[in-house]
Amino acid sequence: MNAVQAAIDADVPAAFIEIGSAAWAAVLVTITLSDPSFTVSGDTMTMTNAPKAGVAGATGTAAIARIKSGGGTVVVDNLAVSTAGADISLNNTSIVSGQTVTLVSGTIQHET
Numbered sequence: 001m002n003a004v005q006a007a008i009d010a011d012v013p014a015a016f017i018e019i020g021s022a023a024w025a026a027v028l029v030t031i032t033l034s035d036p037s038f039t040v041s042g043d044t045m046t047m048t049n050a051p052k053a054g055v056a057g058a059t060g061t062a063a064i065a066r067i068k069s070g071g072g073t074v075v076v077d078n079l080a081v082s083t084a085g086a087d088i089s090l091n092n093t094s095i096v097s098g099q100t101v102t103l104v105s106g107t108i109q110h111e112t
Contacts, residue, residue: 001040001042001043001044001045001108001110002040004045004075004076004108004110005036005037005038005039005040005045007069007073007075008033008037008038008067008069008075008076009035009036009037009069010069010070010071011069011070011071011073012070013032013070014032014033014034014035014037014070015032015033015035015037015067015068015069015070015075016030016031016032016033016067016068016070017030017031017033017065017066017067017068017088017103017106018030018065018066018068019031019062019064019065019081019088019090019095019101019103020062020063020064020065020066021058021060021061021062021063021064022061022063022064023064024064025060026058026060027057027058028056028057028058028059028060028062028095028101029054029055029056029057029058029062029095029101030054030057031052031053031054031101031103032052032054033047033048033052033067034048034049034052036048037067038106038108043109043110044107044108044109044110045106045107045108045109046105046106046107047103047105047106047107050103050104050105050106051091051102051103051104051105052102052103053100053101053102053103054100054101054103055098055099055100055101056095056096056097056098056099056100056101057097058095058097059095059096059097060095061093061094061095062081062090062093062094062095062101063081063093064078064079064080064081065079065080065081065087065088066078066079067079076108079108081093083104087106087107087108088103088105088106089103089104089105089106090102090103090104091104
């Protein structure tokens with residue numbers, strides 16, 4: 001997990017999370033992360049400085065997320081999105097363009 005966290009934070013500017021509708025039909029919102037973006041403990045990465053927010057650029061239901069380095073390289077993909085109990089927790093998964101979307105928490109666990 002340390003290597004994943006290092007890859008996320010490797011570039012300038014800061015890394016970001018894209019939240020999308022099912023099968024990436026649309027990127028609904030992009031939220032910039034802090035640097036460092038996550039802390040690592042064993043096989044778990046936890047987002048730092050949560051909550052974070054971004055303004056939605058599209059309308060849809062949030063279903064999937066990916067983390068990109070500041071240079072735009074996808075580092076972590078296919079993250080589950082919900083209002084609770086998912087890799088990425090949002091304040092609301094029904095997103096409307098122009099709405100402020102709050103990323104409440106992010107916890108990624110390495111599957112063994």
